[in-house]
Amino acid sequence: MKILLAEHRGFCYGVERAVAMARGCADRPGKAATLGPIIHNPQLVARLAAEGVGTVDNLDDIKGDTVIIRSHGAPPETYRQAAAKNLTVVDATCPHVRKAQTAARDLREKGYRVAVVGERGHPEVNSIVAWAGDGTVVIETEEEAAGLPAVPRLGIVSQTTFPPGRFDGIVDILKTGAADIQVNKTICTATEQRQQAAVDLAARVDVMVVVGGRGSANTTRLAQLCQEAGSRVYHIETAAELDPEWFRGAEAAGITAGASTPEWVIEEVYRKMQEFDQAMEQEIRQIEKGSIVKGKVVRVSDDEVFVDIGYKAEGVIPLAELAFPQPAKAEEAVKEGDEIDVCVLDDDSSEGAIKLSKVRADSVIAWDKLENAQNSHQPVEGKVTEAVKGGLSVAVFGVRGFIPASQADLRYVEDLSIFAGQTLSVLPIEVDREKKRVVLSRRAVLEEERRRSEAEAFARFQPGQTVHGTVRRLADFGAFVDIGGVDGLIHISDLSWHRVKTASEIVNVGDEVDVVILKLDPATRKISLSLKASQRDPWFDVAETLVVGSVVAGKVTKTSKFGAFVEVAPGVEGLVHISELDDRRVEKAEEVVTAGQEVNVKILGVDKKAKRISLSIAQAKQDRDRAEYSHYIQDSGKGLGFTIGDKLGHLFKRED
Structure with a gap:
């Protein structure tokens, strides 16, 4: 059975940020607590409590000095009450939720009646309504939209996780009842991506497992969408709920997860499903040539490994069949007690031991892992064995892979030998089992990391803000500065208040500088910075x-x-x-x-x-001439029929 992971699943940026902020409060001198669950996931909430960050239902229950606003946001009144109680507020509101709150407030201040399209009673919707103020209405269905009385001016915002199709249908109805309507589609793109990836995967598998808290609205919606795609769906919170009978006879199973589901919960589900699959295979498997079986290492010599595979005779792995690349000694690859997968090379035990190969078993399993990683767009780790013509040779899951030079880094690297011996995170972009061909890209992984950093930066930074950064590289037209995972450009005209010919006159690579953000352009992913704006004009x-x-x-x-x-x-x-x-x-x-x-x-x-x-x-x-001749004029002009001033009067003309 193939087990496939949805390309987009689990924590979104807002949830990941909120959890990190909550964990950052665990070591505070005063106790910290979240006002309501930080996210809709009981397992994570319990883990945070074990780390020292508890949960309270209201501010009066706070025992320490710090309150954490959860990712769904909170009403303005909560901030005022926290200030009155002298509490330190750590605001973990999702940036997308904050945008929805701000949009609702701005619409109200401009005189619009505000309608929030979302699930009535949801914590996020409640917080948006509170920011919009009295008179705000929540619309959850098209029927409710049709029943809303006509108003002259209507402003619309949405719950960030609301289904985009349903939102558009509701808005079309609301447009018929207002002369002046303003629409803010404040739906997070991560929600759309997660839902579409789940639907696409559900259409390709026999069984779909949706992981997440039962109180999570976006996880419940994922399960509904997968059912509509025609898959058999099971919504679970933890791996302990899995039943092996769900997968009997299935050729492929898929896994997706809601925005509140931690990666470690998803990994536990994945491993449990793998165990089910292996157990079901073991039921029908026999020890025969070419089969893959599990075994336990019982003895290791320099050039051989003996393995108990639960058969009448032990198996033996020669050094050449132990690992890729081949180790100098067997103990470098395995040790006694290790459980490993092996391939049966010879099922004849008449000579006292069955010949096995870990390399071939690793290869079979590796190809499954590589194909799964390619399908789910998930990075894998590979160790660079050497720099070769045109790129890098990499060992990944015991299989030889290749990273073209153009995919080794974000920019061209002249000497690829610097990567030799390094373990890199890479993305499989071509996997051909028959041709034994694996092409990998480190650049794709770095680009994704950069996109996440840029998204975080554009949510965190704003024009006019002064930030600290490090000069990464110089160009003819300026200097590029890392301001926290993303590069901005200081144009040469913004390096100094006086004219400079080259950036190196002012800064060098590695310099730490304070710069002012001049402009943020999310469309082109460009950030303009100024060094001189952080300094007084001389x-x-x-x-x-x-x-x-x-x-x-x-x-x-x-x-x-x-x-x-x-x-x-x-x-x-x-x-x-x-x-x-x-x-x-x-x-x-x-x-x-x-x-x-x-x-x-x-x-x-x-x-x-x-x-x-x-x-x-x-x-x-x-002035110079006047000073030079002044004394001469005073002494020499006496007793003459004319004065020197008559002749040189232009030097002493009145200034305008």
């Missing part, structure tokens, strides 16, 4: 030192048709208008100055609001 520091009327030294940075720009301090420039370049009329700035020339300029004005500095070369020259 222009203002320099501006504080500049005194209008004073003369300072500077350097011409560039000329234009309306004047010349002069740098008066590093990164701080002012403009000398063309009329202030010289006493004479100037047609082009290049007649007076050139880029790179050092000049003295007089500060005419500093506009901090516009960040502009007005300068004059002509007036700086006049």
Whole structure:
């Protein structure tokens, strides 16, 4: 019997986040408790309680100083009451639920009557209704939608786990009863993916096992959808509820799980079903050449392993048939007491022992595992044995696999030998049992991890937020910074307040920096960052030192048709208008100055609001000449029929 896992199953991002936040409170000095079950899964709730995080029904029952808001969210009043009791609030509300709460509140504030499409009485729906306020109505069926009185303005949000098809049908009915209608389809995409994967798998198997709490609405809905797909369905909470008779005669069985089901519960169910399958096979299996049987290692020598397979004679595994790649000694692969699968090479026990092969048994089982992993889109672990032409040779479940160079990492790796000896998480992308061909991708696994990190980042970050990160790589146009599992780009223009030619002038790979998020674009998965925005603009520091009327030294940075720009301090420039370049009329700035020339300029004005500095070369020259000739004019002009001022009066003309 093949046992297949649904591609999308178990914890969604919101639930995984909530559980992690609850576990993070276990070591707090003051006791922490969740307000209601953190998720709809009794086994996980019990495990959290054993770790020190209990559950209470109301704030008055809190014994410690910390309350955890569960993934379904809570009303605004709960936060106010917690503050009044001086409780520390750890908000584990699912980000998608938070979006639904916010959407409902915004619609109410804009004057819409709010309708929440969801299951009446569900904790998540109750929290959304509380955020929407009085007058909010819950619509669960198309009949209820048809019975809703007409209103001028209607705003609609949805329970995040509500079936998309039912939501669309209800909305179509509600649209007929309001002149102005706003629809927020706040359904989590993970719910749609999980339901579709369950339906697809149910159509391919004889028996479908749905794992999750019986109080979980989304798990119950999965079971209903699988039944509608034509499969025989069993809804269970734990592996202990499984019955081997459910699978007798079945060629394939599938497993899916609700969003509140931990992976360890799913794994227990999977292993239990494997045990049933093996037990049923054992009932009809005989020791014959080519058969796969279970055995227990009873003795290990350097080059042989002896195995008890429950037959009249022991089996023996030669070193060459023990493992791939072949170990130097048998003890490197197995030890006494190990239970292993072996393939019968020779069923003739006349020589005292049956010849067995663990390699061949591993291969048969490995191909099943690999095919299952490919079908369910699940990563497996493989150890890199060596770098070969075009990629990497990998041992996975005792079978040789191949990772093409293009699938070894997110970016091109020139020297693949760095992976030799490493154990990598890889995804089977081609499995051909007949041709003994296995092609694997590490890149697909890394891309999925990056997508999850990006989704978390876009839910956690917002423009204007200052975050800490590490510079990962430099480019001609800027620097890429890891801000928590996702990379953002600091464009070269946002690295510093002054002009830079290369990013390496400011940062190096490995530097830790504080950056400001400028823009988040979920559609293109791009994050724009700024290093200079986290720092004070040095222009203002320099501006504080500049005194209008004073003369300072500077350097011409560039000329234009309306004047010349002069740098008066590093990164701080002012403009000398063309009329202030010289006493004479100037047609082009290049007649007076050139880029790179050092000049003295007089500060005419500093506009901090516009960040502009007005300068004059002509007036700086006049001040210099006035100072130079002032003493001479005073001494030499006496007793003459004219004064030096009459001749050089232009040096002392009134300034406008």
